[in-house]
Amino acid sequence: MPPHPESWLRVTPQGLYCEPGGFFIDPVRPVGRAVITHGHADHARPGHDAVLATPETLAIMRARMGEGAAGAAQQPIRPGEVLEQGGVAIRLAPAGHVLGSAQVVLDWQGSRAVISGDYKRQRDPTCAPFEPVPCDVFVTEATFALPVFRHPPPEAEVAKLLKSLALFPERTHVVGCYALGKCQRLIRLLREAGWDAQIHLHGALASLCRLYEELGVALGPLAPATVANKAALKGAIVLAPPSAVQDRWARRLAEPVVAVASGWMRVRQRAKMRGVELPLVISDHADWDELNRTIDEVGAPEVWVTHGRDDALVHALALRGIRGRALHLVGLGEEDEGPAPEVAEPASAAEGGVQA
Amino acid sequence: MSVPAFAALLERLVFTPGRNAKLALLRDWFATQPDPDRGVGLAALTEELVFTAAKPSLIRDLVAARTDPVLLALSHDYVGDFAETVALIWPVRAGVNTPPPALSEVVEALELTPKPELPALIGGWLDTLDSSGRLALIKLITGGLRVGVSGRLARVALSEWSGKPVEEIEEVWHGVAPPYLALFRWLEGNADKPDPREAPVFRPLMLAHPLEDADVAALRPEEWRAEWKWDGIRVQLTAGPGGRRLWSRGGEDITNAFPEIAEAMEFHAVLDGELLVIRDGVVAPFAELQQRLNRKAVTPRMMRDFPAGVRLYDLLFEGGEDLRPLPFDARRARLEDWVARIAPARMDLSPQIAFGSVAQLAEIRDGARAASIEGLMLKRADSPYAAGRQKGLWWKWKRDPLSIDAVLMYAQRGHGKRSSFYSDYTFGLWRPDGEGGEELVPVGKAYSGYTDEELAWLDRWIRNHTTGRFGPVREVEKSLVLEVIFDAAQLSSRHKSGVALRFPRIARIRTDKPASEADRLDNLMSYVERRAPAEEDAAG
Ligand SMILES: [Zn+2]
Numbered sequence: 038m039p040p041h042p043e044s045w046l047r048v049t050p051q052g053l054y055c056e057p058g059g060f061f062i063d064p065v066r067p068v069g070r071a072v073i074t075h076g077h078a079d080h081a082r083p084g085h086d087a088v089l090a091t092p093e094t095l096a097i098m099r100a101r102m103g104e105g106a107a108g109a110a111q112q113p114i115r116p117g118e119v120l121e122q123g124g125v126a127i128r129l130a131p132a133g134h135v136l137g138s139a140q141v142v143l144d145w146q147g148s149r150a151v152i153s154g155d156y157k158r159q160r161d162p163t164c165a166p167f168e169p170v171p172c173d174v175f176v177t178e179a180t181f182a183l184p185v186f187r188h189p190p191p192e193a194e195v196a197k198l199l200k201s202l203a204l205f206p207e208r209t210h211v212v213g214c215y216a217l218g219k220c221q222r223l224i225r226l227l228r229e230a231g232w233d234a235q236i237h238l239h240g241a242l243a244s245l246c247r248l249y250e251e252l253g254v255a256l257g258p259l260a261p262a263t264v265a266n267k268a269a270l271k272g273a274i275v276l277a278p279p280s281a282v283q284d285r286w287a288r289r290l291a292e293p294v295v296a297v298a299s300g301w302m303r304v305r306q307r308a309k310m311r312g313v314e315l316p317l318v319i320s321d322h323a324d325w326d327e328l329n330r331t332i333d334e335v336g337a338p339e340v341w342v343t344h345g346r347d348d349a350l351v352h353a354l355a356l357r358g359i360r361g362r363a364l365h366l367v368g369l370g371e372e373d374e375g376p377a378p379e380v381a382e383p384a385s386a387a388e389g390g391v392q393a
Numbered sequence: 394m395s396v397p398a399f400a401a402l403l404e405r406l407v408f409t410p411g412r413n414a415k416l417a418l419l420r421d422w423f424a425t426q427p428d429p430d431r432g433v434g435l436a437a438l439t440e441e442l443v444f445t446a447a448k449p450s451l452i453r454d455l456v457a458a459r460t461d462p463v464l465l466a467l468s469h470d471y472v473g474d475f476a477e478t479v480a481l482i483w484p485v486r487a488g489v490n491t492p493p494p495a496l497s498e499v500v501e502a503l504e505l506t507p508k509p510e511l512p513a514l515i516g517g518w519l520d521t522l523d524s525s526g527r528l529a530l531i532k533l534i535t536g537g538l539r540v541g542v543s544g545r546l547a548r549v550a551l552s553e554w555s556g557k558p559v560e561e562i563e564e565v566w567h568g569v570a571p572p573y574l575a576l577f578r579w580l581e582g583n584a585d586k587p588d589p590r591e592a593p594v595f596r597p598l599m600l601a602h603p604l605e606d607a608d609v610a611a612l613r614p615e616e617w618r619a620e621w622k623w624d625g626i627r628v629q630l631t632a633g634p635g636g637r638r639l640w641s642r643g644g645e646d647i648t649n650a651f652p653e654i655a656e657a658m659e660f661h662a663v664l665d666g667e668l669l670v671i672r673d674g675v676v677a678p679f680a681e682l683q684q685r686l687n688r689k690a691v692t693p694r695m696m697r698d699f700p701a702g703v704r705l706y707d708l709l710f711e712g713g714e715d716l717r718p719l720p721f722d723a724r725r726a727r728l729e730d731w732v733a734r735i736a737p738a739r740m741d742l743s744p745q746i747a748f749g750s751v752a753q754l755a756e757i758r759d760g761a762r763a764a765s766i767e768g769l770m771l772k773r774a775d776s777p778y779a780a781g782r783q784k785g786l787w788w789k790w791k792r793d794p795l796s797i798d799a800v801l802m803y804a805q806r807g808h809g810k811r812s813s814f815y816s817d818y819t820f821g822l823w824r825p826d827g828e829g830g831e832e833l834v835p836v837g838k839a840y841s842g843y844t845d846e847e848l849a850w851l852d853r854w855i856r857n858h859t860t861g862r863f864g865p866v867r868e869v870e871k872s873l874v875l876e877v878i879f880d881a882a883q884l885s886s887r888h889k890s891g892v893a894l895r896f897p898r899i900a901r902i903r904t905d906k907p908a909s910e911a912d913r914l915d916n917l918m919s920y921v922e923r924r925a926p927a928e929e930d931a932a933g
Contacts, residue, residue: 184460185468185481189523201405204421205414288813294414295812303481303524305407306473312812314408349467356461 039147042174058125065368074154075138093137132156133167135218152176158327162225175337179345209290213279213297237262239277344369395430400529406540419550432572433496447534480528493521545643555580560597560780568592591635595644597780601787619746625669632658657738665707676765678883706743717778794878815855824914842898874903882920
């Protein structure tokens with residue numbers, strides 16, 4: 038009888054720890070040995086001694102943290118290659134989340150755990166598609182684990198953006214999107230939809246776009262979004278970090294239509310609270326149907342949920358006889374689409390005047 | 394195709410704060426949608442079409458039969474709005490390839506389908522739609538689209554799209570019914586203007602320009618007639634064999650909100666006047682009229698506590714006779730004669746004010762301090778009743794605004810273009826705190842009056858002087874004085890300070906004044922007027 042993964046894969050304050058292998062997966066604090074699923078800041082943190090990840094993830098880490106902080110010893114491993122560490126076979130499989138993202142497949146004494154990191158099943162022209170790997174324990178995220186989250190086809194969302202540009206040709210369309218992954222995917226989707234014009238980038242997005250191009254993802258003509266040149270940005274698409282589209286930076290654009298590309302845009306109240314005029318439901322995380330479909334495909338009798346809406350997912354799994362366990366890992370879900378953006382209701386700080 | 398198209402329009406409208414952008418979306422709808430769906434959609438947006446066949450409980454039962462109760466509850470808890478939860482959680486049924494229904498099909502089927510068959514019908518529709526289509530359908534059939542499209546805005550969009558003047562559209566609007574086929578045929582130049590015949594329709598109002606100092610000197614007293622400018626809401630009364638209607642200034646039908654007025658309209662005429670709360674001949678402050686506005690149901694108690702009346706100032710039609718081409722003096726004579734003859738309940742004449750010189754008129758204007766009077770109206774004796782705002786025929790001469798120096802307390806971001814600026818300001822005045830010291834009490838909120846430069850300056854100041862945050866609201870250091878002007882101050886039990894300001898706006902930033910020297914609440918209280926002038930004052 039092979040050992041249950043519970044006996045060799047443990048939750049520690051640093052994150053998930055593989056005991057016989059002596060390494061952590063996506064640890065939140067500096068450790069000796071780390072396997073990193075992908076380059077988002079909540080999964081890839083600086084200061085580890087040895088780092089094992091895909092070549093793309095390592096390149097992203099170096100670009101974001103600088104050579105020194107991205108792991109003293111970096112070991113690239115391509116999907117399919119197997120590496121042994123303390124009797125544990127380590128292999129990476131594509132996760133379809135962002136460029137370089139991978140699931141970590143661990144085999145020990147005939148028992149297998151798959152740590153999926155963040156993943157999605159929708160098509161993404163900027164990275165390899167998710168590969169289901171049968172296992173005994175599947176470790177999953179649950180960012181969008183409520184049945185109200187079903188991401189529509191991203192092509193339809195991009196069509197909405199293009200329709201708005203046709204309807205408001207004088208207005209700058211500024212789209213809030215995360216710097217790593219979402220931004221480049223959006224650009225590729227726009228190119229596929231026939232948008233050949235220059236796409237303007239907020240300064241915070243430029244370096245990762247350059248890196249994607251170096252890694253072989255062609256993005257077409259890009260230009261910096263110089264807000265000083267307001268007239269040139271009329272009718273243009275400007276991409277910016279979500280925090281910038283709602284603040285002073287965006288107001289200097291020509292009558293901006295503020296769009297945000299995120300899975301959270303699916304719920305109207307949330308989008309409205311953030312003052313978004315054009316919500317685009319485009320996500321790099323699995324939606325409710327994808328989560329459930331994936332769990333069924335990998336056939337694991339037991340599923341561990343790292344972060345997100347574990348209550349709903351564990352309940353849905355129980356209905357199908359799958360044992361679900363919430364790990365409550367801290368520190369995850371802080372970059373990219375992150376936790377649900379909670380905005381407090383306007384406090385009635387004061388009484389209003391009578392308005393005619 | 395059309396429920397999804399309507400859903401896409403709704404979605405854009407819900408998120409679009411700007412009026413111009415809303416107009417562009419509506420024009421696009423008129424230009425691209427086929428009949429009868431574009432008219433059905435228009436009626437749904439302006440809430441001319443209201444359904445009652447499907448109750449929210451029907452939707453609740455439909456979704457309950459299709460989802461796990463725990464997941465439904467968790468989802469509802471997260472989303473908040475139940476209709477939206479249903480639209481999002483509705484499971485996709487494999488193998489459904491029926492096309493989604495047309496809007497007109499939905500409307501027709503809801504009317505004809507027997508009640509027991511409604512759940513299957515609606516469930517079947519929901520299966521054919523995506524989430525935004527489902528949300529549109531659910532909101533449509535249970536009422537409550539609430540997308541901020543008034544009838545007036547829709548008519549402006551129709552005018553911009555077709556090139557026909559909005560006044561002409563207003564005239565026929567209430568004589569045509571959804572799906573407005575005759576209206577669209579006319580707007581597209583394929584038919585004559587629809588004839589409303591006996592139906593009560595709204596006639597576009599004649600509007601006044603503000604009188605500037607430069608215009609005052611040019612006034613020749615003998616050519617002008619003066620009346621008080623009452624602080625109520627402008628209304629048009631239309632009554633005849635075809636029915637009775639009370640229209641707001643923008644042409645919205647507000648008859649149901651004031652049943653006592655409708656009941657009193659036992660005549661055949663079209664009149665222009667001011668809707669007011671009037672007790673024993675005395676006009677109450679605007680705040681009291683506001684109690685009656687925007688209420689769905691009118692209770693007998695509200696009618697007793699806030700009795701509505703109309704002060705009449707013009708007669709547009711008597712019977713079928715159109716008096717609008719007549720000079721003002723002739724219409725006034727007909728109006729006085731008509732009021733004397735018909736003596737309608739709840740209505741009286743807006744008195745004319747005698748004056749010998751412009752200087753005397755200015756004195757009368759400045760002497761009026763009653764909250765129910767905003768200033769004077771000046772009407773040219775020979776002017777016809779002309780729709781819209783023609784310069785030089787009617788003037789409004791508002792008395793100077795009142796002013797206080799208040800302390801900025803809280804700021805909030807604005808909407809639309811201003812959503813990145815802290816542009817809504819709550820300000821307060823000092824009052825004794827009961828322990829020998831003084832405290833600030835909020836007295837009002839202002840969103841306007843400043844220049845773009847002042848707005849930018851205030852925004853920066855607020856960001857640099859924030860002391861606390863509650864959601865989108867920032868509390869600031871109590872150190873900036875703003876000169877706030879307003880039209881009137883009224884007692885109000887709904888406000889912490891006990892007083893409400895009418896139309897407050899920022900006049901100046903007083904960086905020269907320390908906060909401790911801002912006004913006291915007592916200063917503001919001295920502006921509060923509880924009494925409207927009696928008739929004899931007005932006639933003087
Ligand atoms: Zn991620």
